Amino acid sequence: MILGVSIYEILSLTTILFFIGIYGFFTRKNLISVLMSIELILNATVINFVVINKYMFPEKLEGAIFGIFIIAVAAAETALAIAIIINLYRQITSVEVDDTTTLKY
């Protein structure tokens, strides 16, 4: 519970953050930027977990623990994505979304 700040304000913030992530995910043409957008989406959800835990069930800890898990998973996932992107770069010397359409059919 943060004094003077209601849950709606924080949830508004995370919603904005989430849709910024979605927007970036859809529009960025560089794979690294896309990855960064995904991080924004993840962070928005983590904040949601923590905030809802704090405001609605203050005596519990599950939401916070979920947040920690998501951070760990996000880190692993980022490492994986970076590895894929690096390999992609070695193959086609490009990390542009437009150049990665060969798996179409």
Place this chain on the structure above:
Amino acid sequence: MNFSYTILIPLIPFVVFLILGLNHKRIKPAVSGYIGVFGLMASAFLSYFTAYKYFFTVPKIDGIYQQITHKTVWMNFTDTLHIDMGVLIDPISIMMLIVVTTISLLVHIYSRGYMKGDPGYTKFFAFLGLFTFSMLGLVLATNLFQIYIFWELVGVSSFLLIGYYYTKPSAIIAAKKAFIVTRFADLFFLIGIITIGFYTGTFDFETLNDPTGEVITNWASTSFMGLSVLTWALILIFIGGAGKSAMFPLHIWLPDAMEGPTPVSALIHAATMVVAGVYLVARLFPMYYFIEDGFALNIVAYVGGFSSLFAAIIAITQKDIKRVLAFSTMSQIGYMMMALGVSGYDGHEGVGYMASMFHLFTHSMFKALLFLGAGSVIHAVHSNMMGDMGNLKKYMPITNITFLIAAFAIAGVPPFAGFWSKDEILVAAFEYSKPLYAVGLIVAGLTAFYMFRLYFSIFHGKKTAYKHTPHEAPASMTFPLLFLAVMSVVAGFIPFSNFVTANKEPFEAHLNYPLAAIAVATGLIGIILAYVFYKNPTEYPAKCRKAFGSFYKWAYAKFYMDELYFFVTRKIIFNCVSQPIAWFDKNVIDAFMEGIGSGTLKASEKTKKMQSGYFQDYAMAFVGGVVVISIVLIYIFKN
């Protein structure tokens, strides 16, 4: 009274088949022969024990042998119509048990010598086990459907064994021919079974064969084209039996089946499987006799009589010794069919039935002996052709003597086995119809003639120069010959009418001296003619051939039955029926199916443009979908 152990009689050969068949690469030939022989010994011992127990310890009721069954329901359709699996013990099934296990055991022993050094030795014994299992199952069947199942199993093991030398094209063709022809006949058999099941509501032999039961007394209730449906069913069943028993016109597979190894010919195509048709008619004999006053039985009689004459004429002209024996088998089975056809039911009137079973028994002994003797000759000479043989008595004394005994037996010379059974058949035919008796008598004469033609050509006749000097077969092959020779002498003295009769009530059969004298005289004339013609090389055979002219040519070509079949199948059925159907299949059914396939392909060509390959497009679709679903869910669960 408990005969349930008889299930072991077929099961032991089956286990032998499984052991040898599954391990045919691992088991050494020496061992596999013993496994087969000992398995069959156990089966044969159990059969003899069963025969003793049934005929001598089970009490008769009102002087009638009982029919004992042990069975369980296997498939249930209605209260009465169900397919059972079980064993049925009655005089004819016990007689067949003895025939099958004895001949099979001797053939197993014989094969140990005959097949020595063959690469498929273990496989051969496995197939023999499979055949013995299915034949014994057929014999013990309690209902029509069980007999049909084993009937097909017998057919397939015959197919496997005819095609045993599968590198020889002629063997493959013969195996296919045998399978297709018998299978074609079995189609009618199946239709007959289903007809019986539909109209009587039961497959069970006991219910069907009860002379006072509902099935037989109500035969006139439904009719089809002027005959009772049950008569039609019985005729259809007889067609099935005729296919297996090589009756005219379904006999064409039997001569070709001689491509198989000779022990197989002895076991399957002389002694056991080919008499399955006779056994089938005998099994349903009360139905054949009582329904429509024996209309179907008349057909059996005439088909049998005609086949026996037809085959005997062909047998005289053939040059391959196994083909002569094959046609001889067909002729003798025709004899048995005729005997069944002319039989009555009660007491002494049923002498034809008794004679048929008696002839089946003695015939299996001497015909197996003839085939095994022929096998021994082929083993020594490495040829099937009569022209390559001659004067073998010097080299093969045991084969010579045993073959001679068998020839006497089949020619009906007293006191050998064939005389007794053939005499009873002629008596039955004489009482029923004179033309059939005349046919029987002519066939008896012809049989004696062609059999001694065969004997003199092989063991006497011209001095042939052999590449390798022929030698007597090993003991494993001569023992079965000697055993069967003894059987061919003594089997005739079994008082068969005490054991096997149409109504299961023993009666006293007497020799009819005038008829017996005529039959023996006919046989002797045949033998003497053969002696004059073939004992030493003479010109008579050539002269006779000339005298008969085109008739000889026709008979030598087996009356062009094969060509007729080829004409019907290739020219008529292939051109007029199969090709239009093939056209329809190709242009309508296949075209429709291919249309579905190519239509799908074209549709997918059009729709695959939706797949851009940009993952962001997919993500957009995904998020859009999530948004739509969320809106819908929110709208639904608002309240």
